Amino acid sequence: MKLPPRLISRLSPWLLTLFVLTCWEAICQGFEIKPFLFPAPSLVWKVGVELAQPIMMHASHTFMTTLAGFAIAVIFGAVLGMVVGSSPIVYKALYPLLVGFNSIPKVAFVPVLVVWFGIGTVPAIITAFLISFFPVVVNVATGLSTLEPELEDVLRSLGASRLDILRKVGIPRSLPFFFASLKVAITLAFVGSVISETVASNLGIGYLMMSASSSMNMPLVFAGLIVIGAMGVITYELFAWLERRLTRWAHRGQSSAI
Amino acid sequence: MSFVRFENVNLAYSADGPLSIEDINLAVNEGEFISVVGPSGCGKSTLMKLISGLRPPTSGYVYVNGRQVSGPLGIVGMAFQAANLLPWRTTLQNVMLPMEIVEPYRSTRKAKLAEYEEMARAQIKRVGLAGYEDKFPWELSGGMQQRASICRALIHKPRLLMLDEPFGALDAFTREELWCMLRDLWQQQPFTVILVTHDLREAVFLADTVYVMSKRPGRILVRREIDLPRPRDIEVTYTDAFSAHVHVLREAIGRVRES
Numbered sequence: 001m002k003l004p005p006r007l008i009s010r011l012s013p014w015l016l017t018l019f020v021l022t023c024w025e026a027i028c029q030g031f032e033i034k035p036f037l038f039p040a041p042s043l044v045w046k047v048g049v050e051l052a053q054p055i056m057m058h059a060s061h062t063f064m065t066t067l068a069g070f071a072i073a074v075i076f077g078a079v080l081g082m083v084v085g086s087s088p089i090v091y092k093a094l095y096p097l098l099v100g101f102n103s104i105p106k107v108a109f110v111p112v113l114v115v116w117f118g119i120g121t122v123p124a125i126i127t128a129f130l131i132s133f134f135p136v137v138v139n140v141a142t143g144l145s146t147l148e149p150e151l152e153d154v155l156r157s158l159g160a161s162r163l164d165i166l167r168k169v170g171i172p173r174s175l176p177f178f179f180a181s182l183k184v185a186i187t188l189a190f191v192g193s194v195i196s197e198t199v200a201s202n203l204g205i206g207y208l209m210m211s212a213s214s215s216m217n218m219p220l221v222f223a224g225l226i227v228i229g230a231m232g233v234i235t236y237e238l239f240a241w242l243e244r245r246l247t248r249w250a251h252r253g254q255s256s257a258i
Numbered sequence: 259m260s261f262v263r264f265e266n267v268n269l270a271y272s273a274d275g276p277l278s279i280e281d282i283n284l285a286v287n288e289g290e291f292i293s294v295v296g297p298s299g300c301g302k303s304t305l306m307k308l309i310s311g312l313r314p315p316t317s318g319y320v321y322v323n324g325r326q327v328s329g330p331l332g333i334v335g336m337a338f339q340a341a342n343l344l345p346w347r348t349t350l351q352n353v354m355l356p357m358e359i360v361e362p363y364r365s366t367r368k369a370k371l372a373e374y375e376e377m378a379r380a381q382i383k384r385v386g387l388a389g390y391e392d393k394f395p396w397e398l399s400g401g402m403q404q405r406a407s408i409c410r411a412l413i414h415k416p417r418l419l420m421l422d423e424p425f426g427a428l429d430a431f432t433r434e435e436l437w438c439m440l441r442d443l444w445q446q447q448p449f450t451v452i453l454v455t456h457d458l459r460e461a462v463f464l465a466d467t468v469y470v471m472s473k474r475p476g477r478i479l480v481r482r483e484i485d486l487p488r489p490r491d492i493e494v495t496y497t498d499a500f501s502a503h504v505h506v507l508r509e510a511i512g513r514v515r516e517s
Contacts, residue, residue: 151342157310158414159332160359168358172346249346249394 039219048223055208055220059227062193062205065121066231069128070189077133077185078178081140085174086166091145102134107195114200124196124204131192132185139181143174176250179243186235190228260285260321261450262309262418267318269304277475278304282318284469284478288417291444291451293465295458295507297515301476302454306420309452310334322418332360335411339423341403343395349406350391353378356414363414378413384446385409385439401432405439412443421453425460434492437463445489458511462486462503463495470510480510 021041027033028040035043048055084091106127113123147170155165197206205224212220244251264284270277279301286292294302307313308320311330320327322334335356343352357363357374367374382391385405387398395403404424411419421440425433441464444451455461461468462484470480484503486494494500 148340148342150338150340153307153310153312154336154338154342154411155355155359156312157330157334157336158356158359159330159361164359168355169344172344247346249396 036216036218039222043219044222044226047217047219048226051220051223055205055223055227058203058205058208058224059231061121061203062124062190062197062228063231065124065197065204066128066186066189066193069125069193070132070186072125072129073133073185073189074136074182076129077136077181078140080133081137081174081178082144082166082171084137085141085144086162086170088145091141098134098137106131106192107199110196110199113196119200119202121201121203123200124193124206127196128189128192131195132189135181135184135188136178139177140174143177144170147173176243176247179239179247182239183236183243186239187232190232190235194228261288261290261323262286262452263319263321264305264308265319265321267308267315267320269301269308269313270316277316279471280475280477282476282478286450286452286467288450289448290467291453291465292467292469293453293455293461294469294471295454295456295461295511296471296476297473297511298456300471300473302471303422304476306336306422306452306454309418309420310336332414333417335414335416335419337404337407337411337419337421337424339426341395341400341407343403343406343410345395348392348394349382349387349398350375350378352395352406353382353410353413355410360414381409381413382406384443399432401428401436404428404436408436408440408443412447412449415447416449418450418452421451421455423455424453425457426455433457433460438492440464441490458504458507459495459500462500462507463490463492468503468507470507470514472514479514480507482507 025040025042028038033040039047084094109130110123110127113126117123117126144166147165151169152165155169160168193204194206194209197204198210199206201207205228209221209224212218212224262285264282267279267282268277269279282305294305296302304313308315309322309327311327311334314328322331343349344355347355354374357367357378363374379391382388385408387402387405387409390398390402390406395406398406404427408421408424411421425436428436437460440451451464453461453464465484468480468482468484469478470482471477472479482503486499486503
């Protein structure tokens with residue numbers, strides 16, 4: 001029996017994940033690797049189920065923290081991107097500063113935030129925000145600044161103001177760029193909040209992993225890693241779906257393939 | 259009194275840079291169809307920017323409708339080689355775009371939406387796109403996109419239509435079809451047309467007067483009135499009189515390119 005290509009394409013991510021897990025299990029079992037070094041997925045699953053309640057508690061805390069930081073990043077990034085994208089002067093002035101700031105590893109910044117805001121959720125939200133606003137700014141600015149000059153001429157010759165051009169053309173045109181950046185930004189936001197939690201928090205999945213590794217509970221650390229990964233994939237897919245729904249005109253090429 | 263008038267116009271894009279166009283004197287009557295031809299980079303598109311008020315001249319005066327141009331006018335429609343339709347809008351929505359910007363349509367749009375939509379549909383029909391109102395630009399062929407683009411340029415009933423090589427990217431048959439479409443539009447509803455092109459047959463077929471520009475800095479070298487009777491059929495392009503016009507213009511361009 002031959003499977004239709006559509007079905008294969010739908011199943012392929014699940015099959016690959018299953019394949020990786022099987023290899024992982026086989027390596028751990030086959031070479032008899034010690035669980036405190038590299039636990040097999042079956043063991044990770046077992047521990048995960050046993051400790052489901054504390055893991056869920058910490059995970060939902062991380063999730064809320066990440067979403068809060070991400071929300072601030074989206075609003076701030078969209079507004080800053082609009083300003084940067086519609087004014088060449090601001091673009092030129094601000095870009096080196098932005099790139100410089102983005103090059104700073106945010107983990108190096110967490111201690112500063114701890115001094116300012118204390119240990120806990122606030123530095124985690126801010127770290128998530130700091131790490132994830134950059135792609136939003138860059139993408140929105142790119143969408144606006146790559147407007148076709150002829151189209152701008154058509155509108156300006158009709159007497160359109162800069163605001164008109166932004167509303168009628170600039171913003172709709174940069175929406176696909178914006179949604180593309182959300183997918184990147186949400187995964188980065190998880191990185192930010194977990195980093196901050198590992199360094200300075202007593203709540204959240206980052207803290208859970210930190211305390212688990214200090215007691216050599218490797219299966220729990222891996223369970224934490226997998227939960228973070230799963231949350232990342234789910235939110236990414238959510239925004240990818242939103243992107244396809246709201247800016248279908250920009251994805252007409254791929255829509256037939258999905 | 260001419261509708262568009264250039265008096266000794268010079269334009270340099272930067273203060274001490276080279277001139278893009280030099281000493282342009284030009285008069286276009288209301289309802290006249292003129293065409294500007296010349297080698298590429300001769301400043302043809304600069305003329306359009308001056309007329310539409312997107313750029314002020316470095317020296318000299320540009321008058322449109324008896325008044326000196328000091329900014330965008332709203333009585334001008336423009337179309338370019340690229341159709342530049344907005345991909346998230348249907349043909350109808352694309353055509354309606356100028357009505358969201360130009361007065362008096364802008365402020366009465368909500369109240370008279372049905373009436374304006376009817377106007378847009380009628381205009382779409384006139385450019386031969388009936389049945390494609392609700393299609394998106396990527397569902398249209400290049401020629402159809404260009405029809406929509408010209409339709410958008412005309413929807414707010416501009417008194418002046420400016421076209422910058424609008425048929426340059428089309429194949430020869432589609433191009434001739436669109437010539438006839440433009441000819442019919444212009445004969446049904448009088449407006450002034452300035453057509454920038456480097457297709458001499460296109461210029462002679464459509465225009466009342468053809469101007470030949472020199473290399474940069476662009477100056478007007480030749481002004482030739484095309485006295486072929488109207489309405490002109492595509493058959494006219496095979497007559498001797500037509501060929502004679504094209505030939506003379508071709509020679510003028512040849513001299514420009516050699517100099």
